[in-house]
Amino acid sequence: xxxxxxxxxxxxxxxxxxxxxxxxxxxxxxxxxxxxxxxxxxxxxxxxxxxxxxxxxxxxxxxxxxxxxxxxxxxxxxxxxxxxxxxxxxxxxxxxxxxxxxxxxxxxxxxxxxxxxxxxxxxxxxxxxxxxxxxxxxxxxxxxxxxxxxxxxxxxxxxxxxxxxxxxxxxxxxxxxxxxxxxxxxxxxxxxxxxxxxxxxxxxxxxxxxxxxxxxxxxxxxxxxxxxxxxxxxxxxxxxxxxxxxxxxxxxxxxxxxxxxxxxxxxxxxxxxxxxxxxxxxxxxxxxxxxxxxxxxxxxxxxxxxxxxxxxxxxxxxxxxxxxxxxxxxxxxxxxxxxxxxxxxxxxxxxxxxxxxxxxxxxxxxxxxxxxxxxxxxxxxxxxxxxxxxxxxxxxxxxxxxxxxxxxxxxxxxxxxxxxxxxxxxxxxxxxxxxxxxxxxxxxxxxxxx
Ligand code: GDP
Numbered sequence: 001x002x003x004x005x006x007x008x009x010x011x012x013x014x015x016x017x018x019x020x021x022x023x024x025x026x027x028x029x030x031x032x033x034x035x036x037x038x039x040x041x042x043x044x045x046x047x048x049x050x051x052x053x054x055x056x057x058x059x060x061x062x063x064x065x066x067x068x069x070x071x072x073x074x075x076x077x078x079x080x081x082x083x084x085x086x087x088x089x090x091x092x093x094x095x096x097x098x099x100x101x102x103x104x105x106x107x108x109x110x111x112x113x114x115x116x117x118x119x120x121x122x123x124x125x126x127x128x129x130x131x132x133x134x135x136x137x138x139x140x141x142x143x144x145x146x147x148x149x150x151x152x153x154x155x156x157x158x159x160x161x162x163x164x165x166x167x168x169x170x171x172x173x174x175x176x177x178x179x180x181x182x183x184x185x186x187x188x189x190x191x192x193x194x195x196x197x198x199x200x201x202x203x204x205x206x207x208x209x210x211x212x213x214x215x216x217x218x219x220x221x222x223x224x225x226x227x228x229x230x231x232x233x234x235x236x237x238x239x240x241x242x243x244x245x246x247x248x249x250x251x252x253x254x255x256x257x258x259x260x261x262x263x264x265x266x267x268x269x270x271x272x273x274x275x276x277x278x279x280x281x282x283x284x285x286x287x288x289x290x291x292x293x294x295x296x297x298x299x300x301x302x303x304x305x306x307x308x309x310x311x312x313x314x315x316x317x318x319x320x321x322x323x324x325x326x327x328x329x330x331x332x333x334x335x336x337x338x339x340x341x342x343x344x345x346x347x348x349x350x351x352x353x354x355x356x357x358x359x360x361x362x363x364x365x366x367x368x369x370x371x372x373x374x375x376x377x378x379x380x381x382x383x384x385x386x387x388x389x390x391x392x393x394x395x396x397x398x399x400x401x402x403x404x405x406x407x408x409x410x411x412x413x414x415x416x417x418x419x420x421x422x423x424x425x426x427x428x429x430x431x432x433x434x435x436x437x438x439x440x441x442x443x444x445x446x447x448x449x450x
Pocket of ligand 1: 223229230231329331333353354355
C-alpha cells in the first residue's frame with residue numbers, strides 16, 4: 001500500500017505535535033526528511049533525536065520513532081515525527097513529507113489499514129473512534145471493552161457455532177450415501193436457542209449504552225427565578241445562560257452537553273413554563289414546551305424557599321406524562337415548600353443548592369436509577385452502534401426463523417439457508433465479510449490522523 005502521512009495531533013498549537021507516516025517505503029520517505037540518524041538503519045520500537053529538513057532548510061528539532069511491519073498500529077512500516085507543536089512548523093513538515101513521496105492520509109486511513117492488515121476487527125476499529133470521543137469514564141469503559149474485543153469474542157463464538165452447524169448440515173445433505181449421522185432437528189433447535197440467547201445478550205444493554213455514549217436529551221424547566229440557569233451553569237462549569245434576578249430572562253434554549261458524574265446530559269436550559277401575557281416570553285415558553293416533547297429526562301426545578309405557586313402547579317400539570325425528577329433548589333435557604341404534591345404524583349424529588357453545588361450527587365443517583373445505568377451497562381459486551389446492532393438483529397431474525405421452521409418440521413435445506421444468512425450477518429459485524437461501502441462508511445466518521 002502507498003505511503004500515507006498526516007498530522008495525528010489536534011489542529012491547534014501545543015507542546016508537541018506528531019506527524020505519522022505509514023506504508024511500504026515510509027521509512028525511506030522519513031529518511032529524506034530526517035537528519036540525525038539514518039531511519040533505514042533504525043530497528044522497530046526505537047527513536048532518535050535529530051532535525052526535520054526541507055532540502056537544506058532546517059525546519060525543527062524532532063524525535064523520530066520507527067515501527068517495523070507488522071509491529072505497528074497499521075501493521076506497516078511506520079515513522080512518527082514528534083516536533084514542536086506549532087501549527088506552521090507541523091504543516092511544513094507534513095508538506096515536506098508529501099513532497100518526498102507520501103500521500104495525504106484520508107480520515108481514519110491509518111486505522112482502516114490496521115483493519116485491512118488484520119490488526120483489528122471492525123468492532124475494535126470502531127472502538128478506537130469511541131475512545132477518542134469518550135467524554136467520561138463510563139463511555140471510556142464501554143469503548144475499552146470493545147477495543148479489547150469483548151463484542152468480537154462473543155460474536156465470533158456464535159459465528160463458529162453456526163459454522164459448525166452449517167458444516168454438519170452440508171455434510172449430511174451433500175453425502176447422503178455416506179455414513180454421516182442424521183442431524184437431529186431437536187438438537188439443532190436446542191443449539192440455535194442457546195446461540196439466540198447469546199446474541200440477545202449483546203443487545204440487552206444497548207439502550208443504556210447508547211444513553212451513556214450519546215447523552216440523555218434533558219430539559220430543565222421551572223418558573224422564572226427558581227434557579228434553572230444557576231443549575232445549568234453549575235453543571236456545565238461555566239457561565240453560559242443569562243443568570244439574573246429579573247424573572248423571565250432566559251428566553252431562548254441554550255443547549256450544552258454537561259457531565260453529571262459519568263452521565264452526559266444533553267441539557268437544554270429553557271424559558272420557564274408558566275402562563276404569560278408577554279408575547280416574546282410566550283414564544284420562549286412554546287419553544288420550551290416543544291423541547292419537552294423530545295426530552296427523555298425532565299428536570300423540573302422548584303424554589304424550596306417559597307411555597308408552591310399557581311405557576312408551579314401549572315407546570316406540574318403539564319409534566320404528568322414525562323420522566324421527571326423534581327429538583328427542589330435553594331436548600332441553603334429556609335425551606336417553605338410543601339413536598340406532599342410530589343409524593344402524591346409519585347415524582348422523585350432531590351434537594352439541591354445550585355448556588356453551593358450541593359445535592360448534585362443525589363441528582364446523579366436519581367438519573368442512574370431512572371435509566372438503570374448501573375455497572376452492568378458498561379461491564380458487559382454490548383453492541384456499540386447502530387451498525388453492530390442491525391447486524392445482530394438480522395442474525396437474530398434468521399436464527400429465530402430457523403428455530404420456527406424446525407418447530408414446524410420443515411426440511412433441513414431451508415434451515416440451512418437461514419443459518420447461512422445469520423452467519424453472513426455476524427461476519428459483516430466483525431468485518432470478516434464486508435462490502436467496501438460498509439468499510440468506507442465506518443471509517444468516514446474518523447478524524448484525520450487516526
Ligand atoms: P432561572 O430564572 O430559573 O434561570 O433562575 P436563575 O438561575 O437566574 O436564579 C435566580 C436567582 O436565584 C439568582 O439570583 C440566583 O443567584 C438565585 N439562586 C439560584 N440558585 C440558588 C440557590 O441554590 N440558593 C440561593 N440562595 N439562591 C439561588
